[in-house]
Amino acid sequence: MSREIAILNGTVFDPTNRIFGERMDIFVKDGKIVGSASSKAQRIDASGKVVMPGGVDIHSHIAGSKVNSGRLLRPEDHRKDVEVKTPTTHSGVGYSIPSTYTTGYRYAKMGYTTVFEPATPPLKTRHTHEELDSTPIIDKGCFPLFGNNWFVMEYLRDGKVEECATYVAWMLKALKGYAIKIVDPGGVEVWGWGKFLRHLDEKVTHFNVTPREIIRGLCKVNRLLNLPHPIHVHTNNLGNPGNYTTTIETMDTVRDMANGSKPIVHITHVQFTGFSGSSWLNLGSGAPEIAEYVNKHGHVSVDLGQIIFGDTTTMTADGPFQYFLHMLTDNKWVNMDVEVETGSGIVPFQYKRSNYVNAIQWGIGLELALLIKDPWRVFMTTDHPNGGPFTYYPRVIAWLMSRKARERTLSKINRTARRRLTLPSIDREYTLEEIATITRAAPARSLGLKNKGHFGLGADADIAVYDINPSDMDVLRRKPAKLRRAFGQACYTIKNGAVVVRDGKILKSPFGRTFYVESQTKPEIESNLLRSIETRFRDYYTVGIENYQINESYLRYPAKVRCEAEI
Amino acid sequence: MGLEESTFRDVVCTVCGCCCDHLEVTVKEDTVVKVKNACAMSTSKLLNYMNERIMKPMIRRRGRLSGCSYRDAVDAAAKILLKSRSPLLYGWSLTSCEAVEVGVELAEEVGGFIDNTTSTCHGPTILGVHEIGESSSTLGEVRHRADLIIYWGCNPIHAHPLHMSRYTLLSKGRFRKSRSERTLIVVDVRRTDTAKMADMFIQVEPNKDYELISALRAAVRGDEIEQDEVGGVPTDLIEEVAEMLISCDFGALFFGLGLTMSPGKSENVDAALSLVRDLNSKTKFVIIPMRGHFNVNGANNVMTWMTGYPYAIDFTRGFPYYNPGETSAVDLLARGECDSALIVASDPVSNFPYKATCNLTSIPLITIDPHITPTVLCSDVVFPSALVGIETSGTVYRMDGVPLVARKLVEPPRNIRSDIEILRDILRRYRNLKRLGR
Amino acid sequence: MSALELTLRRTVMAPLYLDIISPDNLSGKRWREIGDYIVWEGNRKVKLRSLFKIEGEAEANLQDTLIEIVGDMSRARRIGYRMSGGVIRVRGHGGLYVGESMRGGRIIVDGDAGPWLGANMAGGTIEVSGSAGDHVAAASLGTDKGMTGGTIIVKGDSGSQTGAWMHSGLIRVSGSSGMFPGAHMRGGTIHIIGDCSGRAGANMRGGKIVLSGKLPTVLPSFTFEDIRSQTRVDKDNVEGPFYVFSGDNNEGGDGRLFIKKASNPQLKWCEKFLEV
Known part of the structure; x- marks a missing residue:
């Protein structure tokens, strides 16, 4: 087969290169975007279709020990959604926690080509990599958890930010991780004793450090290491009424460290931390306040964590929140605390339209997307599978692009919630270039993936062609089902220069790469660090440091992203 | 790996579910000559694996049975599977995750059943988790935090010899420095060696674990127990134990086959999981099953991420279907529903119930194993295959x-291949034969 | 009414997936068409014709449809899956999952039935002349909803976990039952006329279990309530007297256990709680 592809006459959306719906050709050679192709190139007629870079998902729980525990917990979830083996695909199961093959196929069918697993317990990161390596087609990476790590908390308590940075750099390299993930800083350590932590300035038991100090410390570490992605924060107080103030406080606590216009903190699934009110009865949307803060401050980016009505499986490293959810719903519950580092919890959950709280949650996500003006700082996610399975992305896109789609759902949700939301009064409808921004260009930029999310020369040839005629947009906005179908089944998905999907069918499934970061510190600094943590490592962990580290050869196709540390 | 003596440090042991990773193994002329830090079981395996x-x-x-070329064996195996309407692929707990991955692919390709030894040990544990979930943690959490440890229906001194010293009672943690800061309760039907180390031993009548856990749950809730004794344990004592459970800072319950394989099986585990869940409204409590084989947990994990299900998976209709009791090895064999079997690193002929064994030995049987076992015969x-963790490397999952x-x-000895290689070759040959329409 | 008769032609040595055999699928179909239906025998697709001798015809009207299956179906699964009307009669072992998710109509098994008889059943009637396996009327793995309606009658014994996660309906076992009848039960009625091996009503939150035979002990998480002279099962009066227990307290439950006094002298201790 030809290693060249010419995608002809499509309407191209490439916001990074300021191409907003131009009729043009895209050429591919040896897995890269090039300026022209020979006559031998495979020709794809994209006239009357939209061409975008492959989708980039910045936050989706697709691999690792908690995802697998979720699968184990829920045979009833798989039973209702099976994939039969075909000549080009392996069999598997869905629904909210698909098996690894199915995950890769379903992302590819939607035109997504890069996905990041946003929470891996360091001690079990080898498991995360095993699953990522079993997930076909997509490129991927994972974010190790640092917000409740004993070493980190001790360094920051003692004011040793540079040592902390050295440690984090070593960890990312040893684990083949990509970014610093912080979940409920300090709160999960306290949950290790079955207790809860509520405020940014509450001391973590036994560690004499506060969530605020952890967030600020790791933000500094991130900068010292020049990591490609900012700190990725799941704030304290997730799921509690009134928590939007914690979200704003968390964003504001690093404001003084801002560096030009580049975001230095990413608040993830902000819907779950966008509640106003003081109880479940008067719960409201804190989206307007959060959006106002984001609009005024360039140092922040967010992703949605949009909820989808229906059945799903919630899973986070936020063990205490999951316990709370279990008590609330009486649903089955898995908890898994991981020594020295973190915890996690899993609870099946059903979002109901008629439920006041769920309806408000649905509104918060959309309000955030519609009230935040800069699409480069708000990314589309459902925090898969917490808000809903990633397979519902087309539905979220339809809500964002079509007022009519929103009104249809609004008419069915809890009436009190509808009255209290700002959403009905918002007219904004996303354009195709804005969708291209929040689903590929912006997350790729936020991740610092220079060759993803755009069609510049030399970029990775990850391409999605959708059956959407941009001149019909007004019609499509009135027929959201068509929009959903188009984004749900790409006409073509091209991954690394190979056509992997045609008309929503998998043609082949090569394996993608795993990105990880190596921040180069001065060599003597790392060896000093290893000497200094040797004893503590043995005291803290039940495995040896040799067995903790993951060699590059363990990954199927490792892709190292280098950066220069300032230490 | 030459003539000189060399020592490997931080070696991961491949015997029980503890997967201790601090062994020192000295090797000379491709033979293990010295083992340090290991338990007796592990030392014996490492010194006698030949x-x-x-x-x-x-x-x-x-x-x-007579010797043949590797090629002929692969060909014969592929042909058996090709002819089979309902092949069973069983074992998988004494091999690496990488081999299990190939195994699942083979099971899917041949349209068969794949099951691991879980179905005869901790299968009920998993069934319990499907219903209740589990409040769990890694072993290091227990080491650092637990002030109360319970062993229920298990005897780690013999089955998991270093469990206590590395992870629980005798380990040194951040918040619990010594034995004196921890309390050990052992529940068993007889006074085991583990029980002899306990601060409190509770002797439960055989097959009365469920009743006792129910009573404990009731006592933890603060309900009155109307009977004077439950399962041979006086109600006063049950109430005393419940008080200990509630008042600890961090409790850990470990359980073994005494619970999973006594009558009630999954419901016993269900009750234990519920007890621990209930306790979390009063204090912090975790529960961890004492998995037997070194990679039974890994086999569960690989199967789960590839198919959604941890064991007993039915691929006959081209998609994964799961229902232990219907699709598990022992039950399939007891009903006579399999017409060939591939056994990897396991000895079902010695372990399965009589009827299942009879049916297993009456169908074409393929075995991959390093050692001579009744199943092999x-x-x-x-x-013949290479031993994981000695002659070949691979990923394993601790309990x-x-x-x-x-x-x-x-x-490994000359011409002896790893499970992965053998399985891949069978898979390749199977696909070739199928393409050729034979 | 005329019957459609399926007679097994040969021994089947692999799992046989017969969920297609229900009055809903076969009523009004000609035998030729029925013979062409494909089912899975292990990993092979086979025509129904190759398995069964097909005689007679299926009535056009669903309610009048009678399907008779003759042969040892012990390796078959899901005969009568989701059926909503008509009658299936199996002469021989019924196999696994007889009448799974059945919504109406009637299944008669002249012989034993395997495990998961009437799993997830919502309506209709199943009668088994022999014994049934474990998990009668059970829920699918991982879910908390088993039987939600209908009637299951087992003339012989039933295995363990009869009526687990049951929400509504009636199960009557004339013989003895294994452990855990009515485990996690939420509603409905189970009547075991023979002995029960124990742990009746474990984790039940509602519903009623009537045990006319012997029960070794009552779980400690039940509360003794009263002695009643008789109780009702469906439309019938069952004569006692019965010890009545409520529970399972561990689940905050309000289910009722009726245990026949005459068969269970070992439970006499509870009489001390009777208010004089």
């Missing part, structure tokens, strides 16, 4: 889900 080995592939001809095709790499220490 005993009773199979040295070449075999095929049964005219009723007798009953087989029609036999592949609490911590993944580790078991390394290769010595070269």
Whole structure:
């Protein structure tokens, strides 16, 4: 087969290169975007279709020990959604926690080509990599958890930010991780004793450090290491009424460290931390306040964590929140605390339209997307599978692009919630270039993936062609089902220069790469660090440091992203 | 790996579910000559792994197993699977995750059943988790925090010899420095060696675990128990224990086959999981099953991420379907529903109930195993294989889900291949034969 | 009415997936068409014709449809899956999952039935002349909803976990039952006329279990309530007297256990809680 592809006459959306719906050709050679192709190139007629870079998902729980525990917990979830083996695909199961093959196929069918697993317990990161390596087609990476790590908390308590940075750099390299993930800083350590932590300035038991100090410390570490992605924060107080103030406080606590216009903190699934009110009865949307803060401050980016009505499986490293959810719903519950580092919890959950709280949650996500003006700082996610399975992305896109789609759902949700939301009064409808921004260009930029999310020369040839005629947009906005179908089944998905999907069918499934970061510190600094943590490592962990580290050869196709540390 | 003596440190042990990773193994001339830090079980395995080995592939001809070429064995195995309407692929707990991955692919390709030894040990645990979930943690959490430890229906001194010293009672943690800061409760039907170390031993009547856990749950809730004794344990004592459970800072319940394989099975585990769940409204409590084989947890994990289900998976109709009792090895064999079997690193002929064994030995049987076992002797095709963690490397999962790499220490005997290689070759041959329409 | 008769032609040595055999699928179909239906025998697709001798015809009207299956179906699964009307009669072992998710109509098994008889059943009637396996009327793995309606009658014994996660309906076992009848039960009625091996009503939150035979002990998480002279099961009066227990307290439950006094002298201790 030809290693060249010419995608002809499509309407191209490439916001990074300021191409907003131009009729043009895209050429591919040896897995890269090039300026022209020979006559031998495979020709794809994209006239009357939209061409975008492959989708980039910045936050989706697709691999690792908690995802697998979720699968184990829920045979009833798989039973209702099976994939039969075909000549080009392996069999598997869905629904909210698909098996690894199915995950890769379903992302590819939607035109997504890069996905990041946003929470891996360091001690079990080898498991995360095993699953990522079993997930076909997509490129991927994972974010190790640092917000409740004993070493980190001790360094920051003692004011040793540079040592902390050295440690984090070593960890990312040893684990083949990509970014610093912080979940409920300090709160999960306290949950290790079955207790809860509520405020940014509450001391973590036994560690004499506060969530605020952890967030600020790791933000500094991130900068010292020049990591490609900012700190990725799941704030304290997730799921509690009134928590939007914690979200704003968390964003504001690093404001003084801002560096030009580049975001230095990413608040993830902000819907779950966008509640106003003081109880479940008067719960409201804190989206307007959060959006106002984001609009005024360039140092922040967010992703949605949009909820989808229906059945799903919630899973986070936020063990205490999951316990709370279990008590609330009486649903089955898995908890898994991981020594020295973190915890996690899993609870099946059903979002109901008629439920006041769920309806408000649905509104918060959309309000955030519609009230935040800069699409480069708000990314589309459902925090898969917490808000809903990633397979519902087309539905979220339809809500964002079509007022009519929103009104249809609004008419069915809890009436009190509808009255209290700002959403009905918002007219904004996303354009195709804005969708291209929040689903590929912006997350790729936020991740610092220079060759993803755009069609510049030399970029990775990850391409999605959708059956959407941009001149019909007004019609499509009135027929959201068509929009959903188009984004749900790409006409073509091209991954690394190979056509992997045609008309929503998998043609082949090569394996993608795993990105990880190596921040180069001065060599003597790392060896000093290893000497200094040797004893503590043995005291803290039940495995040896040799067995903790993951060699590059363990990954199927490792892709190292280098950066220069300032230490 | 030459003539000189060399020592490997931080070696991962491949015996029980503890997967201790602090062994020191000295190797000379491709033989293990010295083992340090290991328990007796582990030392014995590492020093004696060459005993009773199979040295070449075999095929049964005219009723007798005789040596054959590797190629012929692969061909014979592929042909058996090709003819089969309902093949069973069983074992998988004494091999690496990488081999299990190939195994699942093979099961899918041949349209068969794949099951691991979980179905005869901690299967009920998993069934309990499907209903209740579990409040768990890694072993290090227990080491650092637990002031109350319970062993229920298990005897780690013999089955998991270093469990207590590395992870629980005798380990030194951040918040619990010594034995005196921890309390040990042992529940068993007899006074085991583990029980002798306990601060409190509770002797439960055989097969009364469920009643006792129910009573404990009631006592933890603060309900009155109307009976004077439950399962042979006086109600006063049950109330005293409940008070201990509630008042600890961090409790850990470990359980073994005494709970999972006594009558009630999954409901016993269900009750234990519920007890621990209930306790979390009063204090912090975790529960961890004492998994037996070194990679039974890994086999569960691989199968789960590839198919959604941890064991007993039915691929006959081209998609994964799961229902232990219907699709698990023992039940399939007892009903006589399999017409061929591939056994990897397991000895079902010695372990399965009589009826299942009879049916297993009456169908074409392919076995991949390093050692001579009764199953090997009953087989029609036999592949000798290399030992994971000694002669070949691979990923294994500790009982609490911590993944580790078991390394290769010595070269396997000549012409002896790893499970992965053998399975891949069978898969390749199967696909070729199928393409050729044979 | 005329019957459609399926007679097994040969021994089946692999799992046989017969969920297609229900009055809903076969009523009004000609035998030729029925013979062409494909089912899975292990990993092979086979025509129904190759398995069964097909005689007679299926009535056009669903309610009048009678399907008779003759042969040992012990390796078959899901005969009568989701059926909503008509009658299936199996002469021989019924196999696994007889009448799974059945909504109406009637299944008669002249012989034993395997495990998961009437799993997830919502309506209709199943009668088994022999014994049934474990998990009668059970829920699918991982879910908390088993039987939600209908009637299951087992003339012989039933295995363990009869009526687990049951929400509504009636199960009557004339013989003895294994452990855990009515485990996690939420509603409905189970009547075991023979002995029960124990742990009746474990984790039940509602519903009623009537045990006319012997029960070794009552779980400690039940509260003794009263002695009643008789109780009702469906439309019938069952004569006692019965010890009545409520529970399972561990689940905050309000289910009722009726245990026949005459068969269970070992439970006499509870009489001390009777208010004089």
